[in-house]
Amino acid sequence: MSGHVVALCGGVGGAKLAQGLARVLPGEDLTIIVNTGDDFRHLGLWISPDIDSVLYALADLSDPVRGWGRRDESWGFMAALARLGGEAWFQLGDGDLAIHVERSWRLAAGESLSAVTGRFCKALGVRASILPMSDDPVSTRIDTDAGWLDFQDYFVRRRCEPRVQGIEYSGAHGARPQPAALGALTRPDLRAVVICPSNPFLSIEPILALPAIRKALRETRAPVVAITPIIGGEAVKGPAAKMLRELGFESDSAAVARRYAGLVDVFVCDSSDPLPAPIAEMNLVSAPTLMTGVAEREQLARDTLRFADETSALR
Amino acid sequence: MSGHVVALCGGVGGAKLAQGLARVLPGEDLTIIVNTGDDFRHLGLWISPDIDSVLYALADLSDPVRGWGRRDESWGFMAALARLGGEAWFQLGDGDLAIHVERSWRLAAGESLSAVTGRFCKALGVRASILPMSDDPVSTRIDTDAGWLDFQDYFVRRRCEPRVQGIEYSGAHGARPQPAALGALTRPDLRAVVICPSNPFLSIEPILALPAIRKALRETRAPVVAITPIIGGEAVKGPAAKMLRELGFESDSAAVARRYAGLVDVFVCDSSDPLPAPIAEMNLVSAPTLMTGVAEREQLARDTLRFADETSALR
Numbered sequence: 001m002s003g004h005v006v007a008l009c010g011g012v013g014g015a016k017l018a019q020g021l022a023r024v025l026p027g028e029d030l031t032i033i034v035n036t037g038d039d040f041r042h043l044g045l046w047i048s049p050d051i052d053s054v055l056y057a058l059a060d061l062s063d064p065v066r067g068w069g070r071r072d073e074s075w076g077f078m079a080a081l082a083r084l085g086g087e088a089w090f091q092l093g094d095g096d097l098a099i100h101v102e103r104s105w106r107l108a109a110g111e112s113l114s115a116v117t118g119r120f121c122k123a124l125g126v127r128a129s130i131l132p133m134s135d136d137p138v139s140t141r142i143d144t145d146a147g148w149l150d151f152q153d154y155f156v157r158r159r160c161e162p163r164v165q166g167i168e169y170s171g172a173h174g175a176r177p178q179p180a181a182l183g184a185l186t187r188p189d190l191r192a193v194v195i196c197p198s199n200p201f202l203s204i205e206p207i208l209a210l211p212a213i214r215k216a217l218r219e220t221r222a223p224v225v226a227i228t229p230i231i232g233g234e235a236v237k238g239p240a241a242k243m244l245r246e247l248g249f250e251s252d253s254a255a256v257a258r259r260y261a262g263l264v265d266v267f268v269c270d271s272s273d274p275l276p277a278p279i280a281e282m283n284l285v286s287a288p289t290l291m292t293g294v295a296e297r298e299q300l301a302r303d304t305l306r307f308a309d310e311t312s313a314l315r
Numbered sequence: 316m317s318g319h320v321v322a323l324c325g326g327v328g329g330a331k332l333a334q335g336l337a338r339v340l341p342g343e344d345l346t347i348i349v350n351t352g353d354d355f356r357h358l359g360l361w362i363s364p365d366i367d368s369v370l371y372a373l374a375d376l377s378d379p380v381r382g383w384g385r386r387d388e389s390w391g392f393m394a395a396l397a398r399l400g401g402e403a404w405f406q407l408g409d410g411d412l413a414i415h416v417e418r419s420w421r422l423a424a425g426e427s428l429s430a431v432t433g434r435f436c437k438a439l440g441v442r443a444s445i446l447p448m449s450d451d452p453v454s455t456r457i458d459t460d461a462g463w464l465d466f467q468d469y470f471v472r473r474r475c476e477p478r479v480q481g482i483e484y485s486g487a488h489g490a491r492p493q494p495a496a497l498g499a500l501t502r503p504d505l506r507a508v509v510i511c512p513s514n515p516f517l518s519i520e521p522i523l524a525l526p527a528i529r530k531a532l533r534e535t536r537a538p539v540v541a542i543t544p545i546i547g548g549e550a551v552k553g554p555a556a557k558m559l560r561e562l563g564f565e566s567d568s569a570a571v572a573r574r575y576a577g578l579v580d581v582f583v584c585d586s587s588d589p590l591p592a593p594i595a596e597m598n599l600v601s602a603p604t605l606m607t608g609v610a611e612r613e614q615l616a617r618d619t620l621r622f623a624d625e626t627s628a629l630r
Contacts, residue, residue: 044359044420076389076409077416085438086417094391094409101392101416102401105359123400 001309003029003191003222006184010035010203011050012068013229013236014196015057017304018128020297021194022058024305027127029191031184033213035198036113036132037140037169037206040152042090043081045100046107050203051117051132052099059124067237070095089157114178129180133207136175140206141168151202160239164246167201172209185216192308193217195226197289199240200259201247214263223265223311225304227289228253231270236290257282266307283311316624317344318506318537321499325350325518326365327383328544328551328606329511330372332619333443335612336509337373339620342442344506346499348528350513351428351447352455352484352521355467357405358396360415361422365518366432366447367414374439382552385410404472429493444495448522451490455521456483466517475554479561482516487524500531507623508532510541512604514555515574516562529578538580538626540619542604543568546585551605572597581622598626 005025009018009032018032032054039048056062056070063071073093082088092100099120106116112135121130142154144162154162185193198204208214217224233251235241241251249255254276257267267282269275270289278284287303288296320340324333324347333347347369354363371377371385378386388408397403407415414435421431427450436445457469459477469477500508513519523529532539548566550556556566564570569591572582582597584590585604593599602618603611 043416044423045416070395074389074391074409077392077412080385080410080413081417083438084413084417084435086413094389094412095395097392097409097412097416098395098399098401101358101360101412102396102399108359120399123398 001191001305001312003189004184004187005030005192005194005305006190007032007194007196008204008207009033009050009054009196010198011038011053013238014050014198014203015053015062016291016297017194017196017227017300018054019057019294020291020299020301021304022126022128023294023298024301025128030128031181032128032130033133033178033181033184033207034130035203035206036134037138037172038151038155038202039137040139040150042152043087043092044104045097046104047090047100048103048113048117048132051113051130052096054130055099055117055120055124055126058121058126058128058130061124069093090152114180129184131178131181131184133181133210133213134175134178136171138172138175138206138209139170140202141170143167155202155239160242164243166247167205169206169209172206173211175210177210177212182212182216185213185220190220190222191312192222192305193220193224194304194308195224195260195264197227197229197236199229199235199238199243200256201240201243202238205259208263217263221315223308224263225266225268225308225311226257226260226264227268227300227304228256228270230256231290232273252276254279257284265311268304268307283307316506316620316627318504319499319502320345320507320509320620321505322347322509322511323519323522324348324365324369324511325513326353326368328553329365329513329518330368330377331606331612332509332511332542332615333369334372334609335606335614335616336619337441337443338609338613339616340443345443346496347443347445348448348493348496348499348522349445350518350521351449352453352487353466353470353517354452355454355465357467358402358407359419361419362405362415363418363428363432363447366428366445367411369445370414370432370435370439370441373441373443373445376439384408405467429495444499446493446496446499448496448525448528449490449493451486453487453490453521453524454485455517456485458482470517470554475557479558482520484521484524487521488526490525492525492527497527497531500528500535505535505537506627507537507620508535508539509619509623510539510575510579512542512544512551514544514550514553514558515571516555516558517553520574523578532578536630538623539578540581540583540623540626541572541575541579542583542615542619543571543585545571546605547588567591569594572599580626583619583622598622
C-alpha cells in the first residue's frame with residue numbers, strides 16, 4: 001500500500017521505531033513530528049534532545065551501547081569545561097556539540113528550528129522529513145514533591161528521582177504547530193499516523209497539547225496506531241512506569257492506551273504481555289516491540305504499517 | 316629588586332615571555348595586559364585568541380608542537396561540524412571549545428570579559444593577573460589589496476596572503492582601558508613595563524591605541540623594555556616581517572624599535588643580529604630572544620628584568 005505516514009515521536013525509544021519506518025518506507029513518504037518540550041538552553045546553547053535523537057538514529061550516528069548521543073563520541077569538551085569550573089551535569093559530547101553550536105547561532109540569526117533541522121537532515125543524508133512539533137517554544141515542567149522543576153532539571157540533574165504530582169506543557173496552548181507537520185497530518189493520501197513507543201507524559205502528550213495537532217488526529221480518516229512503551233510493567237528506558245505509578249495509574253500498556261482514547265484506532269502491546277481488557281473503540285493487538293537491533297526496528301515498523309493497512313481495509 | 320611588573324602582550328610569541336615572567340616572579344607581582352583586537356564572534360561564540368594563548372601558556376596547557384591551542388587536543392567537534400556543513404575554516408579543538416562556550420554565555424549574561432578571564436585564571440591555578448586591554452570591543456581591521464578585511468578573515472581564512480596597505484583599531488578611541496590594567500600601569504611600586512615580542516601592528520599597537528594606556532606608558536617613571544619579534548629579518552611566527560615590508564619598512568628590529576620611540580627605554584634585539592644604529596632616547600641591547608623551551612623563556616624574562624633594573628639604577 002502507498003501513501004504518506006506520519007510518526008509522532010520523542011527521544012530514544014521513539015527514535016528506534018522512526019529509524020525502522022525510515023528504513024522500510026521511501027524517504028518522501030515519511031514525516032516525523034518530534035517533541036520539543038524537552039528543549040532547553042544550556043551554557044548559552046539551544047539543545048533539542050529529541051530532534052537530535054531522531055536525527056542521529058536516521059543518520060545511523062546513534063551510540064548503540066550508551067543509548068543516547070553519538071557513536072564514537074569523545075569527551076574533551078566536558079573534561080575542559082569541568083576544569084574551568086563550568087556546569088558539568090549535562091553531558092555534551094564533542095561531536096554532539098557541533099549540532100548544538102550550529103543550531104544555536106542559526107536560531108539566534110533568525111532561522112526557524114524547522115529550517116535548521118531540515119538543513120541538518122540534508123547534510124546528514126536523511127531523506128524523511130524530521131519536523132519539530134512547533135517552531136515556538138514549549139517547555140515541559142514537572143510538579144514534584146521537590147517543587148516545580150524544569151524538565152532537564154528533573155530528568156538529568158535529579159535523575160527522575162523526585163515524585164511526580166503533575167505536568168504542564170508551558171506555552172503549548174499558544175504555540176503554532178509547525179505548518180508542514182500539520183500539513184502532513186491533513187494530507188489526502190495519509191496512510192497512517194504512528195504514535196511511537198515514547199513516554200506518553202514527556203514525549204507524546206506535549207505534541208498532543210498543541211490543540212490543532214490533537215484536532216487533526218481526532219479528525220483524520222487515516223488509522224492511528226500507537227505502540228506501547230511499557231513491557232512487563234516497566235519502561236524499556238526512562239521514567240514512564242515510575243511516572244504512571246506516581247500519577248495514580250497502573251504501570252501497564254492499558255494505562256497508556258487509555259490516555260490515547262478517542263485518538264487511537266489500534267494499540268500495539270508487546271507480545272510477551274497478556275492483551276489488556278477491551279478499551280472502547282480501540283483495537284488492541286500485539287507484536288514484538290522490544291527493538292534490540294535494526295532488524296527488530298524494521299519488523300516493528302512493518303507490523304505497525306500492517307495493522308494500519310488492515311484497519312483501513314475494514315473501513 | 317621588588318615591585319610590580321606589567322607586560323603588554325599579544326598571542327603565541329608574547330605568551331611565551333609572559334609564561335617566563337610568570338615563572339620567575341611571584342604571581343601577585345605580575346599583570347599581563349592582553350590585546351583583544353583579534354577577538355571575534357564565530358558560530359555565535361565569543362573568541363579571544365590572545366587571552367586564551369596567554370591563559371594556556373601560564374596554565375601550562377599550550378600545545379608545544381602545533382604552536383597554538385591546547386596540548387592533548389581532540390577534534391571531534393570540527394569533524395562533526397564539517398559533516399553538518401558548518402563553517403570549518405577556523406579550527407576549534409574540543410577542549411578549547413570549553414573556554415569559548417563558557418565565556419560566551421557569561422558575557423551574554425552580562426559578565427565583563429575581565430571578570431570571566433579572572434574566573435578562568437582562578438580555575439586554572441594562574442596567579443598572575445591576566446587582563447584584557449579593555450572590556451569594550453576593539454576590532455583590528457586590515458586594509459589590503461583585497462579590500463578591508465576583518466582580522467580573522469585576513470589572518471586565518473586568507474592565511475595573511477593579501478598585501479597589507481593599512482590597519483585600523485576600530486572602537487579603540489572610545490574604548491575604556493580595563494581599570495585594573497590602567498591601575499597597574501600607574502602603581503607607585505611599578506618596577507617595569509615589558510612589551511612582549513609580539514607583532515607590533517596586530518598585538519601591541521591595538522593596546523597602545525587606547526589613549527589612556529599610551530599616556531600611562533609615556534608618563535611612567537618605571538623603565539619600559541620592549542623585545543624584538545624579528546630575528547634575522549623574519550618573524551619567529553606570523554606575518555610581522557611581511558607586514559613591515561608591505562607597509563614600506565625594513566623587516567628588522569630597528570623598524571620595530573622606531574615604532575615604539577618615545578615610549579620605550581630599552582629595546583632588546585636578538586643576540587644573533589648585529590645591534591642597529593642608535594635610536595634617540597632608546598637603549599639598544601641584545602639577548603637570546605628565541606624562546607624554544609621553558610628554560611629560554613625564564614632566561615629572557617630574567618634578562619628583561621635585569622635590563623629594566625639596570626635602567627632604574629642609572630636614574
